[in-house]
Amino acid sequence: MSTPLIEMDNIEKHFGPVIALGGVSFNVMEGECHCLLGDNGAGKSTFIKTMSGVHKPTKGVMRVSGQDVAFSSPRDAMEAGIATVYQDLAMIPLMSVTRNFWMGREPRKSFGPFKWIDFKHANKVTMDEMSSMGINLREPEQAVGTLSGGERQTVAIARAVHFGAKVLILDEPTSALGVRQTSNVLATIDRVRKSGIGVIFITHNVRHAMAVGDRFTVLNRGQTHGTAKRGEIKPEELQDMMAGGQELAQLEGSLGGTV
Amino acid sequence: MSTPLIEMDNIEKHFGPVIALGGVSFNVMEGECHCLLGDNGAGKSTFIKTMSGVHKPTKGVMRVSGQDVAFSSPRDAMEAGIATVYQDLAMIPLMSVTRNFWMGREPRKSFGPFKWIDFKHANKVTMDEMSSMGINLREPEQAVGTLSGGERQTVAIARAVHFGAKVLILDEPTSALGVRQTSNVLATIDRVRKSGIGVIFITHNVRHAMAVGDRFTVLNRGQTHGTAKRGEIKPEELQDMMAGGQELAQLEGSLGGTV
Amino acid sequence: MSDERIKQVSAIRRAMIRPELGAICGTILVFVFFFMIAGDSGMFSAEGVQNWGVVSAQFAIIAVGACLLMIAGEFDLSVGSMIGFAGVVIAILSVQWGLPIWLSIIAAFVVCMAIGALNGFLVIKTGLPSFIVTLAFLYILRGLTIWLSILTTRQTIIGGVKEAAEGDPLAWLFGGVIFKGLFQWLGDIGVIETFTRGSRMGQPVVDGIPMLVVWALGLVIFGHWLLTKTRFGNWIFASGGDAQAARYVGVPVNRVKILMFMFTAFCATVFATCQVMEFGSAAADRGLLKEFEAIICVVIGGALLTGGYGSVIGAALGALIFGVVQQGLFFAGAESSLFRVFLGGILIFAVIMNTYIRRMITGER
Amino acid sequence: MSDERIKQVSAIRRAMIRPELGAICGTILVFVFFFMIAGDSGMFSAEGVQNWGVVSAQFAIIAVGACLLMIAGEFDLSVGSMIGFAGVVIAILSVQWGLPIWLSIIAAFVVCMAIGALNGFLVIKTGLPSFIVTLAFLYILRGLTIWLSILTTRQTIIGGVKEAAEGDPLAWLFGGVIFKGLFQWLGDIGVIETFTRGSRMGQPVVDGIPMLVVWALGLVIFGHWLLTKTRFGNWIFASGGDAQAARYVGVPVNRVKILMFMFTAFCATVFATCQVMEFGSAAADRGLLKEFEAIICVVIGGALLTGGYGSVIGAALGALIFGVVQQGLFFAGAESSLFRVFLGGILIFAVIMNTYIRRMITGER
Amino acid sequence: ENEKFVLISHAPDSDSWWNVIKNAIQVAGDQMDVEVEYRNPPTGDLADMARIVEQASATNPDGIIVTIADFNVLQGPVKDAVDKGIPVITINSGTQEQSEKLGALMHVGQPEYDAGFGAGKRAAAAGAKSFVCVNHYITNPASVERCRGFADALGVELGSQMIDSGQDPSEVKNKVSAYLNSHQDVDAVLTLGPNSAHPTLAALRDSGLAGEIMFGTFDLSSEIADAIKAGEIDFAIDQQPYLQGYLPVVILTNYARYGVLPSGHINSGPGFITKDNIAQVEKYAGEYR
Numbered sequence A, B: 001m002s003t004p005l006i007e008m009d010n011i012e013k014h015f016g017p018v019i020a021l022g023g024v025s026f027n028v029m030e031g032e033c034h035c036l037l038g039d040n041g042a043g044k045s046t047f048i049k050t051m052s053g054v055h056k057p058t059k060g061v062m063r064v065s066g067q068d069v070a071f072s073s074p075r076d077a078m079e080a081g082i083a084t085v086y087q088d089l090a091m092i093p094l095m096s097v098t099r100n101f102w103m104g105r106e107p108r109k110s111f112g113p114f115k116w117i118d119f120k121h122a123n124k125v126t127m128d129e130m131s132s133m134g135i136n137l138r139e140p141e142q143a144v145g146t147l148s149g150g151e152r153q154t155v156a157i158a159r160a161v162h163f164g165a166k167v168l169i170l171d172e173p174t175s176a177l178g179v180r181q182t183s184n185v186l187a188t189i190d191r192v193r194k195s196g197i198g199v200i201f202i203t204h205n206v207r208h209a210m211a212v213g214d215r216f217t218v219l220n221r222g223q224t225h226g227t228a229k230r231g232e233i234k235p236e237e238l239q240d241m242m243a244g245g246q247e248l249a250q251l252e253g254s255l256g257g258t259v
Numbered sequence C, D: 001m002s003d004e005r006i007k008q009v010s011a012i013r014r015a016m017i018r019p020e021l022g023a024i025c026g027t028i029l030v031f032v033f034f035f036m037i038a039g040d041s042g043m044f045s046a047e048g049v050q051n052w053g054v055v056s057a058q059f060a061i062i063a064v065g066a067c068l069l070m071i072a073g074e075f076d077l078s079v080g081s082m083i084g085f086a087g088v089v090i091a092i093l094s095v096q097w098g099l100p101i102w103l104s105i106i107a108a109f110v111v112c113m114a115i116g117a118l119n120g121f122l123v124i125k126t127g128l129p130s131f132i133v134t135l136a137f138l139y140i141l142r143g144l145t146i147w148l149s150i151l152t153t154r155q156t157i158i159g160g161v162k163e164a165a166e167g168d169p170l171a172w173l174f175g176g177v178i179f180k181g182l183f184q185w186l187g188d189i190g191v192i193e194t195f196t197r198g199s200r201m202g203q204p205v206v207d208g209i210p211m212l213v214v215w216a217l218g219l220v221i222f223g224h225w226l227l228t229k230t231r232f233g234n235w236i237f238a239s240g241g242d243a244q245a246a247r248y249v250g251v252p253v254n255r256v257k258i259l260m261f262m263f264t265a266f267c268a269t270v271f272a273t274c275q276v277m278e279f280g281s282a283a284a285d286r287g288l289l290k291e292f293e294a295i296i297c298v299v300i301g302g303a304l305l306t307g308g309y310g311s312v313i314g315a316a317l318g319a320l321i322f323g324v325v326q327q328g329l330f331f332a333g334a335e336s337s338l339f340r341v342f343l344g345g346i347l348i349f350a351v352i353m354n355t356y357i358r359r360m361i362t363g364e365r
Numbered sequence E: 001e002n003e004k005f006v007l008i009s010h011a012p013d014s015d016s017w018w019n020v021i022k023n024a025i026q027v028a029g030d031q032m033d034v035e036v037e038y039r040n041p042p043t044g045d046l047a048d049m050a051r052i053v054e055q056a057s058a059t060n061p062d063g064i065i066v067t068i069a070d071f072n073v074l075q076g077p078v079k080d081a082v083d084k085g086i087p088v089i090t091i092n093s094g095t096q097e098q099s100e101k102l103g104a105l106m107h108v109g110q111p112e113y114d115a116g117f118g119a120g121k122r123a124a125a126a127g128a129k130s131f132v133c134v135n136h137y138i139t140n141p142a143s144v145e146r147c148r149g150f151a152d153a154l155g156v157e158l159g160s161q162m163i164d165s166g167q168d169p170s171e172v173k174n175k176v177s178a179y180l181n182s183h184q185d186v187d188a189v190l191t192l193g194p195n196s197a198h199p200t201l202a203a204l205r206d207s208g209l210a211g212e213i214m215f216g217t218f219d220l221s222s223e224i225a226d227a228i229k230a231g232e233i234d235f236a237i238d239q240q241p242y243l244q245g246y247l248p249v250v251i252l253t254n255y256a257r258y259g260v261l262p263s264g265h266i267n268s269g270p271g272f273i274t275k276d277n278i279a280q281v282e283k284y285a286g287e288y289r
């Protein structure tokens, strides 16, 4: 087995009295889509924020390509090839698509001590990348606020892929999306994975996970409930694991099958 | 067939240049759960906001129990027995559960010209209603901001039911919830429906709709795509309808089944 | 669905964490401090108490209005200009036009509350931040005040209101004192000092409770009751907490906000009327920077600048702190220009403390 | 995925709807207006142009700072006090302590920018609204200014800077004029009026472009370039638009905000230094209410009070409008107290117009 | 005929003392059949005032009347105006030397420091040893000059005897009471104008000290006149603002029309108004006096 692209070893994270993560281990390999599932408040977002340098872990070791690392800011994580598409999107509605796309890594030209953004290049790349994701923008100066939810999600993913991410983290990219948009996003994940990038895909929805995941890890109240490979587990089992196996059972009857 | 609790006849709604609804008809009967499905931007939220008095329809007729009505404010709709739990929840995080529960319909005591809120009564009722929904609050003065998403959703539903709603409208109540919370909400819908209230349930998720719905209406770009009864339609068909039948097909293969 | 991962908080701690806690601590601190450094300077004699009491009462009057408005999610920078404007309206109507004082006062209230309503109306109709709209009115009202008073009297200070107010029923309500008899008796039995020289020898140094203080207390009690006990109070919180959400459940947010703008204008007019009745004159520059002082009191009192959270009692304590510090520095003989430095320091300190308390209450991060 | 339900907007309309459109229209309107009512009053003679030009330049200097800061999502009420403070620091250091002017100026810049950084640091560390923190500094700095100047000189005005500044290199940079030769020549050929008597007979009435104007132009160009063309500008927008989102993609939001507070302080100090060098004295009351004026210019220029949106060019045009209106009313001989009424009216009008334009751009509702 | 003059003061919009001057230029304007405009910096910022002077000279009036609020600030713009050939008369604050340096025709007014000093002399003669100077406009340099003159005449250090009272009358009143309460030894009060005199008077009345301690004030108003008659205020320093407004207009008009000009400066003040000479002053206090 090759070294994982990213490896989290027994990560703990406390917020004052709240223990959001109580020792979680996790890794993702090249070209793999590893799904992270769990109930509300299970700690999924906290976990991937730790991975992408937003939070510092209270305890535990992170390794990128086998090397120990400690990120002090999201920038560090990005430099290390970890790109994240957050649940709350991290797009700024009043700014143009291009500016959002390049945010934090603007391409620059310089003349002597002066440096400025190379807008021509930036616009072109943005248009190209977006159309390669199947979205035709009216113009790159369009404000992100005028895009639909699915389109925004795609901008965020395109941005991450473009900047040569080795690992792409997606936090519930599908929860607010319609069917068509959802299948678009899932198809994009599939495409990205096939290009050799490791994908971490967070969702509540077992079916979305089953559709693209290679491995599945369930978090519950800050603890891992184990990892399973594709084909080794049935959707119903996964769902039981997420819900903790209790309570839910009695509803199943009246509601029929997986929710 | 008895008169519908609420009936929308050929409703149109324009926002400046945007035609959000282009003639939608819809009704809901006593004790029925009518699901409203559709893609992002299909106009679902706009439609139910029209129903609950937030927007005024540009064209079309609304009837409540057979009577023509025109709501000029959400208050009017509430008086008419239409309670709505909005996608963005309509809870005020900094205020206590009791205050949120009673908001807009505070119970009052009076002495001469002075009237004040009867907090004793209000607190008691709140605690009772919440525990009948299966939520035990620490105290009724707890700020809503400290509750989880599922708990908030339940407060909103409990409030609607308590105020004797004849029709309960739920706008994507499950999209941000985990499996356990989702099945709680679905069970609540089931319970509410059985008590004779008409429920309008909006979702992207075909499986959630199938679990509790009696009838299904699909909206697409401001138009109805038809209504189907439970048992008359398969999840896959419903999904195709939502997505418009195209594009999606080619992805189906690699993703397998319904999303 | 309670979460075992969160520690339970003790009952005492829960009882303590309320919006006004910061202001309560602050008040205690300030009093202890001035007892120590200015205890023997006459600051806590009857006269001294009256001195800072009146100052605090003034702040409290405008703070109550600002507090309710801020909780309703807006704020008003035109309060100071409104004070100047109201005073000049009263003076022009009574002294220049010869209307009876009571009519002038009523007219001033009507005009100012109409302007308050206009403020509110503009904020709501245009959806602009109230900062901008009321900033515009800060300039407009001040300009109008000066222009009006120069136009009608060719002066920016208009005197003679006292003479016009002799025996007027409403005038007493704003400029008089109550409990005169009681205080005379207290003076006679020696509880309160009496004048030992000058024209008023034998009279008690404090001859009653000024109506200003009565107004302040009345407004604070009314505001507190309104906010915490009534349906309308619930709506005020709701309008400031999340206007959209409030609208959805049927709270008439627009009406609430406009009424609060009018109430703020009402408080400003009370302030102005008391001042005009006390000094017998109105001037175009009255009330300069009062809008900031009101906001400072409210914020020291624990309210959230963005609305939806706060307490009238807190605002009143904020006013008390403000008044005591301002006057106390004089009693303590500190360099008076340093007052502003102190004020700024207290403001920052208080707000940091309040933020900490609020986080404990709401679990906000 | 484009939506057939939305009508396409025409190219011309798209080219027109930019943040500064409102300000551009406003500027044209204002000039036309004053051409009509005060065209023959000397307002558009060389001397008149210099007059409102300099006033507008002053506003522009502080507006640029306020604009960038506002776009970065914060604002600064302590600008006015900072102006007074910076001036007094320069005067005390040079006149009282006898330091060379250039050193005093540098010291003032260092001190003020440190205070700006402190402002920013407090806002970021405590998470408080910048309104509160900088309001505290409004009081603290004004108090310190008065106290310092009385302590060291027993006056609130400190003169004699001009004498101390003779031949100083930095002093010229703030108080001098450029293109003297050009203007002399323009005077000689009669394009510009010349003095007809006195010691300066034959010299042109306007003897060059004041450095103040040069600074204003420089800052506007710099600010515009920074904001629209550079990476840092992108970060400014991002920090104001959504600080959390910006942080997630690796924008150093804290650094951006603190730097913007420092830049605002820098602009205030430039303003103060130019004023001190031009007039040769510093006074404790300089800069009163300038914070509001800066904010008004910026808002007239189309920026959003809540951050993330705006334009430096717009702010500069806002400053131009402000300056022309203020001075123009004098030229037109209007009652000066009505200036404020006008100002308030313009403010509301401009903001409503800008809101409308912004909605068109962003599709926001 | 119909000459145009501009009078520029340093006072903020709200300063009521300037009414007299406004009235004076009105009267003079009517009598001489000329047009006189009054202008001032709205907030009292002297830098703004300098701009107004520049602006006024850009309109090429037949004469400019200006106060020397701060010589440094005004020397540039005023000299420019003089060099342009516009006759300038300085009034109110500032000294005669400064006026000459500016190239003005003459100065009509009262030097602030000297006026304060004169007031202090009177207080000293009445036996005052410790005083309080109620400064309602501390950010204005001239106001501090007055207090300084007063202190110097008494031979005491100014220090914290000058209080920053603010403009608000309640604030002034309460601050004065607080100060008097905690400084029982104060035996003289100096106020710098009606804005601070009125509330201070109220404070003294409330504490029964009116008429007990030495009370001097700058400038006059009807209320101050009443208090002087009642013996509550000992003296008011009158710089006869009417003259400061009236005379320059008359002189400038005649200078413009016939080229005639009195030689030398005119001291409009300080004049001391006390109980003895109040009767004649009283009638027009606040309007022409």
Ligand SMILES: Nc1ncnc2c1ncn2[C@@H]1O[C@H](COP(=O)(O)OP(=O)(O)OP(=O)(O)O)[C@@H](O)[C@H]1O
Residues within 6 Å of the ligand: A015, A016, A018, A019, A020, A038, A039, A040, A041, A042, A043, A044, A045, A046, A047, A087, B176, B178, C365
């Ligand atoms: N900054 C913080 N301070 C304190 N507690 C926090 C903080 N961030 C998260 N938590 C808590 O940590 C726990 C895990 O939250 P997290 O957001 O990671 O859950 P999640 O699995 O992403 O849930 P969801 O499915 O709702 O997105 C929750 O109990 C939450 O309240």
Ligand SMILES: Nc1ncnc2c1ncn2[C@@H]1O[C@H](COP(=O)(O)OP(=O)(O)OP(=O)(O)O)[C@@H](O)[C@H]1O
Residues within 6 Å of the ligand: A149, A176, A178, B015, B016, B018, B019, B020, B038, B039, B040, B041, B042, B043, B044, B045, B046, B047, B087, D365
């Ligand atoms: N106030 C408004 N002004 C202008 N356009 C609006 C307004 N509200 C909604 N729209 C537009 O109307 C259309 C329907 O929006 P709506 O929110 O009803 O969709 P939805 O079906 O609820 O979508 P989602 O599943 O994302 O919640 C969208 O194109 C939206 O942009």
Ligand SMILES: [Mg+2]
Residues within 6 Å of the ligand: A044, A045, A046, A087
């Ligand atoms: Mg999450």
Ligand SMILES: [Mg+2]
Residues within 6 Å of the ligand: B044, B045, B046, B087, B171
């Ligand atoms: Mg919706």
